[in-house]
Amino acid sequence: MIMLWAVFLPVLAGVLVLALKDMEGNRRVLTAAFTAVLTAEAALVILAVMRGGSVTLWRLTDTITLGFRIDRMGGLFAVLTSVIWLLAGIHSTAYMKHEHDERRFYGFYLIVVGVLSGLDFSADLITMYVFYEMMTLTSLPLVLHELTKEAVFAGLKYLFYSVAGAFLALFGIFFLANICGDLQFAAGGILTPEMAAGKEGILLFAVFAMIVGFGTKAGMFPLHGWLPAAHPVAPAPASAVLSGVITKAGVIAVIRVVYYVVGPAVIRGTWVQTVWMVLTLLTVFMGSVLAYREKVMKKRFAYSTVSQVSYVLFGLSLLQPAAFVGAISHVIFHSVIKDALFLFAGAVIVGTGWTRVEQLRGLGRIMPLTLAFYTLAALALIGIPPASGFVSKWYLAAGALASGTGVFSVAGPVVLLISALLTAGYLLPITIQGYFPGQDFDGREIEERNLAGKEPEPAMLIPIGILALASLLLGCFPGPILRLAQAIAETVF
């Protein structure tokens, strides 16, 4: 029962918020209720994951049954999602004060977290697909929120890419349902060679379609184009969860397909694995380069997401336990770090109205503490020990070297290293320019607008602080996460 509450409470609360027009004038009640629901959601998810279990929801047709079952993989994603959602939610209560249509934002923000929990708890591929589509549709208003022409175009782009990806994946689901009958997740896959006898060629194509299709949400080349358009136009807390968490829904979908339905053995050594590795490495490199060249802060972070989420996908594509552990831990670390970065961007935008990187010179005089948190997160993303990014990248590189994938076992770590250099190149200048604006810096604007020393308000600062410290501490004490990831890896290989 608890898991049903964890899925439906936020959805119901969100619908209620959307329906109650009177809440518009009553900001304090609205934000209090909003925060309370998010807190309850985090608690419910943790409780549900501790309890575990399974539940059958609904017989859709005589062959399709929707159901939830919590396993370690889903539980991990669900807890991560709800905790990050809460932190970004708290940030948004301060951020959205400066925006229009606050109520609509909160409403959809709540609905999406419920849908995501449902996606993580799904017991089979079709249930997951249902929630996957719902996630696209309910998160669309977050992208559209600003209602500028740019936002509407970005929203439509987001919608069409997501739907295209989902339909690519649906081809695979159609095919797998046809040969497997039942698509319940089981660690290591449910497909046996007899099921696919005579149809191996189409099977591989179907798996590839699913990887590319679900990979759309994770911003994988070639269907990544929506991400740098859609993430930055949303309000900052929404960009944070879109980039940090919703991209991971694409990741878990790919994990479920490859490791829980098809089984890694089916695609090991085939063209699917090769092409998949090529695509992810290409995405890693391209994302970093584009981030390096981008001057708008939020867009830069979005390109960084393109690159970083493909670290995860690269780890998954190696089909090797250590790389798998690296991928899972990078899911967590990247969620934490990227949310810190976007929430930082939100705090800067609210505090100063600056959006471009070159405007951020001298930011250290305005919000030194926030910038310090940013720097922590940036160092973690680059992968400087002992911060968290180092741990996951270590495992990714080690896994690649041990994977026996020929040229890729070397090319992978090289690309990761180059990308890490580029990451330093696109993140650290903000810190350096912020604290050390240089001799020629003209600080008049800061004085005129009386900005000096104005840290953001606590509702913004505290989530950023928590996330930044977490990105450091998770790297210092990665034991529990790695043990969990290793335990999962043992079941799927």
Place this chain on the structure above:
Amino acid sequence: MYDLLMAVSVLLPILSGFLLLILNGPIKRGKHEREMEIGVEALVLVNSFLAAVLIAGTGGHSGNLVLFRLYGELTVMFRLDRMGSVFAGLVSFLWPLATLYAFEYMKHESRKPMFFAFYTMTYGVTMGVALAGNLVTMYLFYEMLTFVTLPLVLYPMTKEAARASRQYLYYSIGGAAFAFIGLVCVLSFSAIGTTEFTAGGMLNPDLAGQRKNLLLLVYVLAFFGFGVKAAIFPFHDWLPKASVAPTPVTALLHAVAVVKSGAFAVLRFTYFIYGTSFLRGTWAQWVVMGAALVTITFGSTMAAKEIHLKRRLAYSTVSNLSYILFGATVMTPWGLTAALIHMVAHAFMKICAFFCAGAVMHQTEKTYIHELNGLGRKMPVTFACFTVSGLSLMGIPLFAGFISKWNLAEAALSCGADAAAAGNPGAFMPYLGVGVILYSALMTGIYMMTVSVRAFFPSLVPGGAEEAAGKETGGKEPEATDPNWMMLVPLVTFVIVIIGIGLHSEPLMRILTLIGGEAG
């Protein structure tokens, strides 16, 4: 008794329509309009009730009712079977709701008696197609359908309408001519001497086996002939043009009654005359399947390009009808089941979408998509219904469209696997079909969701803001609102059905699976 009821449910609307034409004069002088509306609605309701009694009472198996004998073995005969029940049930569910909607929609129009006379007659004729017991009867009603709906397309009396109705006439008659070739041919190869519908086909295997290629050619001709009404490429052009007709006509006739009669006729011809065992795996199957796939692709692509809302929906109909035909050309029991579930699901989805478009035209007189900015906030119920029908058309799970697409795809994949196992060179076609359906689903997302997004999330560029704000910037036009109950009741009913089928399709699917089982 039930046998007689079949004749009643066909003839009652037709005769009432004639009566209404006779009474045209007195009503036209502005009097008794209310009475006419109540009378028509009551009549349609009674007829639907009779149809319900008929279907429930016979359980989908009635006796034969021979109306009259044309010549020799050519009899006009009614017989209700399960597949006919599905179509008859669908039509009789939709007609009262559509009539209710039409009263409100046509409120300000003149020549109402004439409109409703033909509108009601079409009901009877469509029931005739559903209840026809043999090919001759079906052909007869099929031709009649063209003539009773022609005045409805012509109704606006504009040059455009005249051109559209002329095209409609030529296409339909031409198609019927091809269908006629099929009729004549199967009569001479029939195993039973008549053209009575027989589950699994009625061709004489010995005779037919000798002239296999001739018969296959005739099948392809008849497929395209009947397919004209189902708007198969390259004979689709009349359908988007015919959207000049009033919305109740476009919605009910050109999304359900007329076009589904075409699809229904193809199903009858394929599964009840030729029989799938004769056709499966032949070149004819791949030709007609290819035609359906081309139409799906073409229709949905054109819909995404079109900027006129009703024409966009009409192109969407072109594409969706070929989903049904695609199911038909899979030529397995499951294929027939899938075709029928899409026939039912699409009826509700598309009539809902058209009625929303009609409600917008009725309330605001806006017909182009770029004019819809921000209307969703003023007409929330209408656009919510539109969005539901759009999501369902896309095939999002939990809506009816997903169920039908699931079945179509699974049926096609099984067909492909069987064909591949048999070493048939056309085995790639069904797999391609699944890909085409998914491509079309993406296009559906584009052409339906852009409308919803535009309506609910107007971009706040100068122009958009003005339109969204409406009154504040001068108030050139009166504030639009949701239409009244006569329009909303049908809309909400359709939405409930769409979600109902999406969530709980098992009872319906059981019946359709039975039909597939006996005829496939």
